Amino acid sequence: MRAVIPYKKENAKSRLSSVLTLGEREEFVELMLKDVLNTLSKADVNKIDILTTSIYGVADDIETNVIVSELGLNEVLNQYLTKISEPVMIIMADLPLVTKRHIREITASDKDVIIVPGRGGGTNILYIKDPTHFHVKYYGSSFRTHCDIVKDMSQSIYVYDSFLASIDIDEPQDLVELLLHGHGMAKDYIKQKFDIEVSKERVKLSSAL
Amino acid sequence: MRAVIPYKKENAKSRLSSVLTLGEREEFVELMLKDVLNTLSKADVNKIDILTTSIYGVADDIETNVIVSELGLNEVLNQYLTKISEPVMIIMADLPLVTKRHIREITASDKDVIIVPGRGGGTNILYIKDPTHFHVKYYGSSFRTHCDIVKDMSQSIYVYDSFLASIDIDEPQDLVELLLHGHGMAKDYIKQKFDIEVSKERVKLSSAL
Numbered sequence: 001m002r003a004v005i006p007y008k009k010e011n012a013k014s015r016l017s018s019v020l021t022l023g024e025r026e027e028f029v030e031l032m033l034k035d036v037l038n039t040l041s042k043a044d045v046n047k048i049d050i051l052t053t054s055i056y057g058v059a060d061d062i063e064t065n066v067i068v069s070e071l072g073l074n075e076v077l078n079q080y081l082t083k084i085s086e087p088v089m090i091i092m093a094d095l096p097l098v099t100k101r102h103i104r105e106i107t108a109s110d111k112d113v114i115i116v117p118g119r120g121g122g123t124n125i126l127y128i129k130d131p132t133h134f135h136v137k138y139y140g141s142s143f144r145t146h147c148d149i150v151k152d153m154s155q156s157i158y159v160y161d162s163f164l165a166s167i168d169i170d171e172p173q174d175l176v177e178l179l180l181h182g183h184g185m186a187k188d189y190i191k192q193k194f195d196i197e198v199s200k201e202r203v204k205l206s207s208a209l
Numbered sequence: 210m211r212a213v214i215p216y217k218k219e220n221a222k223s224r225l226s227s228v229l230t231l232g233e234r235e236e237f238v239e240l241m242l243k244d245v246l247n248t249l250s251k252a253d254v255n256k257i258d259i260l261t262t263s264i265y266g267v268a269d270d271i272e273t274n275v276i277v278s279e280l281g282l283n284e285v286l287n288q289y290l291t292k293i294s295e296p297v298m299i300i301m302a303d304l305p306l307v308t309k310r311h312i313r314e315i316t317a318s319d320k321d322v323i324i325v326p327g328r329g330g331g332t333n334i335l336y337i338k339d340p341t342h343f344h345v346k347y348y349g350s351s352f353r354t355h356c357d358i359v360k361d362m363s364q365s366i367y368v369y370d371s372f373l374a375s376i377d378i379d380e381p382q383d384l385v386e387l388l389l390h391g392h393g394m395a396k397d398y399i400k401q402k403f404d405i406e407v408s409k410e411r412v413k414l415s416s417a418l
Contacts, residue, residue, distance in 0.1 A: 117389075119328075120412050121389055121405065121407070121412035140407040141405060141412045143389065161371050163370050163371055166372040176329060180330055180352065180353065198330070198349040199349065203329050
């Protein structure tokens with residue numbers, strides 16, 4: 001099997017711009033990518049490709065294979081899938097809460113396709129045993145779309161139920177989850193800058209002083 | 210073992226008032242309670258207490274034992290725990306996505322306390338093997354607080370990692386999760402009223418017409 005990580009550094013995570021500057025967001029996404037790479041490595045996934053729009057966006061100390069393409073997310077992934085003849089895990093770069101246990105449980109499933117839903121209808125991880133005839137369609141309600149695609153192909157699907165793997169880091173509230181449940185470099189970075197603020201009903205982000 | 214469900218019908222779920230009327234919210238919380246009761250029943254949990262502030266808030270067709278108290282959530286639960294001499298599961302009434310698999314896996318753990326985190330630092334389910342000396346502290350970052358309480362008692366804890374069980378229904382966006390991943394009466398009720406609206410980046414609630 002192999003894993004592929006779509007990744008974009010330039011002006012990444014604009015929905016975090018209320019709490020992090022452009023430079024900070026670019027640092028932060030790189031740390032999240034490194035966390036995902038470390039997790040895959042701990043789970044003994046060694047064949048990894050990073051799909052990105054610019055070679056300059058991937059730090060020199062990342063030794064993973066990098067594929068550069070100007071295509072959009074779905075186009076580049078679908079082109080990639082036609083060339084792969086082994087099981088492939090598409091895992092997003094903004095999942096610093098994923099652990100090696102998740103990766104191992106996902107790859108241990110005997111179903112044809114394993115999908116990890118994110119909040120709001122997203123697809124956080126997609127593990128496809130036979131990618132040659134598969135196609136992906138991210139954005140919008142991709143969870144439902146991917147389930148439909150699997151069904152249309154008469155393949156079997158397993159929906160992997162994990163809170164930690166459901167959390168992709170897009171908005172300030174997601175950083176609260178990272179602080180509460182995280183580990184790794186991205187969590188340490190955010191911990192230097194923020195704390196959690198507890199009111200009666202909710203938990204919010206506050207500055208770390 | 211037994212389960213206890215804190216429940217309040219009157220003016221419930223005010224954060225849903227932008228999409229549901231008072232009457233609808235009261236109908237809806239009752240259906241969520243019934244879903245939770247059904248799930249417990251399917252998992253062979255038969256000793257159940259509903260803790261509520263008014264006997265009139267619990268529908269006649271619910272045959273579960275009802276304990277009425279004017280005390281606040283923490284006070285009533287802590288009073289309750291002192292009287293229980295068997296393992297007890299505190300499960301919230303707004304968890305219509307919980308399934309019997311979750312209940313079975315939680316009760317099968319050999320740890321002293323099993324906690325199911327909700328988003329934003331909440332505690333959705335707490336399973337306490339020896340409740341007599343335990344105390345709870347809901348609201349705010351109760352997940353962290355409960356972990357600290359367990360640690361202070363030198364007991365072992367298992368954090369149960371489930372996306373479905375992490376979703377307590379508080380806000381309109383949570384109804385999207387119910388529509389996408391739900392089953393049961395609460396889901397059917399919401400499905401009659403709403404649909405999901407898909408834009409490029411997000412999935413939102415829209416009226417079902």
